[in-house]
Amino acid sequence: MIDINQKILKARKPQPACPVIKEIASRFSPRYFANQPVADKDLKSILEAARWAPSAHNRQPWFFYLTKKGTKDHQKLFAALNSYNQSWSKTAPVFILACAITHDENGDNPFAFYDLGAAVMSLILQSQSLGYYTRQMALFDKEKVKNYLKLDKNYHPFVIIALGKIGDYRKANKEIIDMELDPRPRKKVIANF
Numbered sequence: 001m002i003d004i005n006q007k008i009l010k011a012r013k014p015q016p017a018c019p020v021i022k023e024i025a026s027r028f029s030p031r032y033f034a035n036q037p038v039a040d041k042d043l044k045s046i047l048e049a050a051r052w053a054p055s056a057h058n059r060q061p062w063f064f065y066l067t068k069k070g071t072k073d074h075q076k077l078f079a080a081l082n083s084y085n086q087s088w089s090k091t092a093p094v095f096i097l098a099c100a101i102t103h104d105e106n107g108d109n110p111f112a113f114y115d116l117g118a119a120v121m122s123l124i125l126q127s128q129s130l131g132y133y134t135r136q137m138a139l140f141d142k143e144k145v146k147n148y149l150k151l152d153k154n155y156h157p158f159v160i161i162a163l164g165k166i167g168d169y170r171k172a173n174k175e176i177i178d179m180e181l182d183p184r185p186r187k188k189v190i191a192n193f
Contacts, residue, residue, distance in 0.1 A: 008169055009028075026128065027124070032166070034168070036093065038132060043094070056114075059106065062099065062101065063098075063101055066096050067096075080144045081137060082139040084139065089137065091164075093163070095162060100158050133165070133166055
């Protein structure tokens, strides 16, 4: 009998039409995490990957705020999530808040959100290469987070990233398992060759 985790990994495994790097070929966003901490050295590596993402004019218009489960800050980010995200993210050992910086000493930055996306993807791929998984959450009270963290007016909370090892889905509720087993089709690439 196939283990539920293996069944989920098989169902969620990307099916690229062409060869891609293993971090993309094995990436998926779980809704159930293991109850084990993420090593500090790995967190530093993950954030370093984000730091080296490309950005327009090298402005690096991003800000990351990392919290660990069991801390007051982690609870505050959790409390800002909508009820759906709260229903599954409670198992995540790390939350990383990703913010776009839309204005700096060089003026307005119309590319801030695009550049933040590149930094987040770098963070996700580095996490994947170290054996961790991530799931991004955009449904949260951004004003509540901004006020709690006393963020600069030009720092815009955009996504909270849950990070950790995949949990034992035998302990997850049926609703989460059903969502994980649901297919995830992809659009075809639209390009001229």
